[in-house]
Amino acid sequence: MIARVSITIALLVSIASALEVSDEAKAIVNECRTTYNIEIDQIKSGIENKKLPETENGKCFVECVMEKGGVLADGKLNVDRAKELNAKKLAEKPDIKEKADQVIDACKDVAKPEEKCEYGVAITKCVIEHSEKLGIPAPQFNH
Secondary structure, three states: OOOOEOOOOOOOOOEOOOOEOOHHHHHHHHHHHHHOOOOHHHHHHHHHOOOOOOOHHHHHHHHHHHHHOOOEEOOEEOHHHHHHHHHHHOOOOHHHHHHHHHHHHHHOOOOOOOOOOOHHHHHHHHHHHHHHHHOOOOOEOOO
16 A cells, blocks of 8 residues: 555655654545545555555545655656655665665656556555565554
8 A cells, every 4th residue: 555655655655665654644644544535444454464455545545645745746756755755764774765765766667557546556566566675664654
């Protein structure tokens, strides 16, 4: 779901790196989950099980989090913002930050699907795959 972006991402590119989710990220998640009628348990389960959403609301939730977190801008991955989030979130974990930045670079050219709300999920899938390869731990989401 949001998986490895510091939600942001959440999960998603701090979703690529965060070990804990900030209050700002939680506020974004809460706003988007209200908009798309997503339960907090669905988010936690998705993160813990590395399961991407399959419903339109779930997919739009992921994209909402990424957009509001600044990770998606103008219809594409905002590499600078994602790396800025990594630097902020992982300042005391330079080894993980370096790997998280590698994940962003690996996922920056993910093709944008034409279907509604599919792009955030496509990026998240890439982030999860590359994060696992590099041994980046999944974010912890305590609501």
